[in-house]
Amino acid sequence: MEEEQLSRKTENTAFQCEHCGFTVLPLNNGSFRNHCPNCLYSKHLDILPGDRASQCKGLMKPIGVDYASKKGYQVIHQCTKCSYTVRNKVATNCKQEDQLVQFMQMQTK
Ligand SMILES: [Zn+2]
Numbered sequence: 001m002e003e004e005q006l007s008r009k010t011e012n013t014a015f016q017c018e019h020c021g022f023t024v025l026p027l028n029n030g031s032f033r034n035h036c037p038n039c040l041y042s043k044h045l046d047i048l049p050g051d052r053a054s055q056c057k058g059l060m061k062p063i064g065v066d067y068a069s070k071k072g073y074q075v076i077h078q079c080t081k082c083s084y085t086v087r088n089k090v091a092t093n094c095k096q097e098d099q100l101v102q103f104m105q106m107q108t109k
């Protein structure tokens with residue numbers, strides 16, 4: 001809910017994934033990207049979603065996928081430094097779609 005309003009204010013720029021080296025382009029569908037579409041890793045940058053106020057900057061590992069009827073699929077990330085967990089909306093219908101199917105297959109192996 002509030003999360004989405006906050007994240008829209010944040011800059012949407014390309015970045016390189018620190019886990020797999022993939023160049024992550026900004027989303028072209030008006031929403032905000034905070035994780036790698038290739039390996040789904042994220043970075044612990046926010047205290048509140050989109051605020052970039054965290055001093056941790058640890059790598060956040062995708063530990064699971066959740067589905068909510070209103071928000072759609074969400075990836076659950078856990079920080080490898082401080083164990084903080086957060087849910088992030090999955091990017092679909094855009095240039096670099098999240099490799100969610102691959103990730104779910106990895107989870108079930
Ligand atoms: Zn990556």
Ligand SMILES: [Zn+2]
Nearest residue numbers: 044056079082
């Ligand atoms: Zn952290």
